[in-house]
Amino acid sequence: MPAQRIFQFDTWQPGYAGSTVYVRDGSGALAAVFTDEALTQPAPNPQILIQTTDTAGVSYGKFAEPIYTAADYALDIDTTQQTGVQRLPLTTLAGQDASQAEVTATNGTVARPLAARAADVIRALDHGALDDTSTAANTATLQAAIGIAAAAGAGAVLVPAGTYQINAITIPQGVILTGAGRGATILVSQIADDVVTIAGDDAGLADLTLDGVNVVAGGIGIASQAVTGLILRHVQIARFATAMRHQGGFDHRYTDVSVYACAEGPRFLGDAAEDVGNTFTGLHWVGGKVSATTTGAAVAFEADDRPVDHNALVHVEILDNIGTAGITLVGAQFTTLERCAWEGNVNILSVEDCTNVDLPDREVISLRVLGGSMADGTIALDGLCQDIVFESVEIVGADFVMTTPVHNILLKNCTEYGARASGSEPRKLTRFRDIHRGGVIGLTTDGDPVVAWALTLNPGEVAMIEVRATGRALNNATEYAVYHTEQAARRPGATLPYDNRTTAFSIGSTVQGADSGATALIVADDSDDTTGTLTLYDIIGTFEDNEIITETGETTGSAQVNGALGFNAVALAGSTVSHVSETGGTASTWGGLSFAASGPEIQVKVDGDANDAVEWRVDCRVTI
CATH class of the missing domain: 2.60.40 (Immunoglobulin-like)
Known part of the structure; x- marks a missing residue:
């Protein structure tokens, strides 16, 4: 039972020497009083105050010992003075309705009802149950809380830590579904459909993991159509057939977003999509990674029947993807990949024009790869390829497959270790350094x-x-x-001796080493039947002694290297x-x-x- 100390006469009070103090409860009856806080030692009621007089002749009175009560109380002093009611401190609301009780925040100045203060934050658990077994109930709880936030015009819906099975949910304008942390709050769904649909502007997800578990065919983690300002913060999307699909969109903002073990990663589409899609433009994705995709592109920017332009990835890692491309651009324009890192991918980057001839802006224009690193994989370049620049990139063991690019590809201030060019247009891979x-x-x-x-x-x-x-x-x-x-x-060109020639080389063709992958342009061939010396320009890589060298493209010259490259001053x-x-x-x-x-x-x-x-x-x- 809670107790309170009757404090008014704990200390000497002037003018009350020998006064009689009645302690009355809320009904006016004498209250039970005690000399200990545990309320085990009863005390008389009324209390007669002890007295003292100071040197100036002023008399004082106080309780002889501390007095406690378990009741709200008022004091009746000498039956002539009455105090106001001193109520017990509130220690529990069990069984009580305190929704209209007014409280003031620490350092605040305005008292507001508890019910209003509780509604300041929308918590999913205030609108239903969440557990690890009831898919329908979990979905209903989240959707109900989301509806409350939407009705308020915008807001965050807080989801506690835990793993929750859900079906499809829709997030309207201005609502951010927010967990307790990536890996702490996990929403699990194995439906063959869109799991989270962002249906309004300035909406999204934060601080949670979205998990498809078994990569169910047709399962899409996050989907939207022509949404502006879609927000993703500290989110992981794992094990879906498609991590994300956005059919049109404007000014998406992603911070620390990771995609893991999906069949294909995010797809950003310029797509009319049932007349509600649109151009996709203005993505700014900072931090995170895309890893372990298995069939499609790690990240795809694709112009279908609407443009895709002015999108940027900054400091995003592309790791261990074995699908069709690390990042693929199909007709995408004005794309920036800044300080990104590619490692362990079968394909690093793929660039090609959109095949929809009715789309005016369907060719790849302006790709800037700024800083970062690319290691071991294919960079496939085809189509218009206008203004494609790799600047200050560390390139290790990458193969530039120059299929039929119309324009040159520029490597500016790049550092290359074992990079090579192949395809029908390897000479369109050009280099420039500021030291020039x-x-x-x-x-x-x-x-x-x-x-x-x-x-x-x-x-x-x-x-x-x-x-x-x-x-x-x-x-x-x-x-x-x-x-x-x-x-x-x-x-002058470098010289490469060979023997065991099986087919004559053609001047102007590109030769490639079978083991080293090194390539070079043949400008002269001083041959004597099966032996000779090639003069080479535009050498990428280092040819190895005794490896087979063959021409790329339509010509078929072939021989075996017999020695090392010779360099002239x-x-x-x-x-x-x-x-x-x-x-x-x-x-x-x-x-x-x-x-x-x-x-x-x-x-x-x-x-x-x-x-x-x-x-x-x-x-x-x-x-x-």
Whole structure:
């Protein structure tokens, strides 16, 4: 039984010496009072206060010992003074209706009814049962709670930790179904249909796992049609035939979304879909991964009869997928894949045009792969392939299958280990590095030339280097130099000896190593029946001694490598062309600006003289 201490006369109170204090309950009768909090030691009622007087002659009164009661109480003092009712503190609501009891939040200023405060958060368990066995009841509970949130205009529906079997559910505009954490709240469904349908804008899922368990044919984890602002946060979608299917949509926002062991991953479709689908555009997916898909693409952007454009994946991992593609683009335009990582996939990336000739925007335009890494798999490129750029990507063991791309594919500032190109257009895989253009500042203090800038040429490359340079003496007010010059350079092709030739090679074809996968363009063949030497340009990879080399495409030349590639040094081509050569003071005696070839490099050198400290600024531009 709860008790409360009668505090009014716990301490000395002036003017109450010897007063008689009646303790009355809520009905006005004398209440039972006690001297202990456990209410086992009865005390007299009324209480006669003990008294004391201070040095100033003021008298005081108080209880002789603490007094407790189990009742709401009021004090009647000397039958002339009455206090208000002091009620017992509320410790339980068992059996009580406190819905209209008003409470004030800590640090709040407004009291509100408990019922209103409980409705601030929509909890699924307030609207029915959830357990691990009753599929129909679980579905009804979730749908009821979702309906409450929808009726309020928007809101989160909180689902506690646990594993719950469900059928199909629909989430309307503004509602976020929110679990206790990915892997903590698990919604399980094995229906051969759409499990979660996002039916309104700004709706979605957060902090839960959606599990199809057995990859049931026709089972789709999440589906939508022409929804704007679909939200997925910290969600895992596992073991469905299709992880997601969005037929049209705008500005989807995904954070830390993972797809695991589905037959095919998310499909983002430009699809009219029963006249309610639309263009798919504006996806921004940050973080998460797609792994272990088995038959279809890990992620697919597909223009069907509506465009797919301006979509981005950032820091998403594509891992261990054995289906048709890691990421596939069918007619998708203005796609960005930033700091993504591909590893363990059979196919890394597939690019092709949409076959629907009635769709104006059906060809792949502008794919930017920025940063990240690609390891071991096929990159298939076909169709228009306009403005496709891989920039600052680490590429390990990837095979670029250049089927019939119309435009060149650019690898800019990429690092390649064992990458190779095959297909009918391997020469359309081009490369550029920012080092091809650069400015440097340096200092010379003697008469010896200093290398200010250098560039390594690959076998078969021809370069035109344009240099603008200035020099100024730091210990002389009149000496300076200005140069604007151009110089061509060339590195001859590499040579590859062979024997055991079975079919003659064709000049202009691409040869590939059977073991190494290395490829190169044949520009010359110095042969004597079954032996000879190929001269090669555009070499990707390293040919191995004794491996079989064959031509790709329609020609059938074949032989066996007999030795290692032979490399030639760079040579200057023609004379240096000077557009400007202006000096002041005695700078005409400086060594000035010059070009040199050294092994595989073309070099730009500057030289002052032994009597001057010369500051040089050199800007180089290269066309290869």
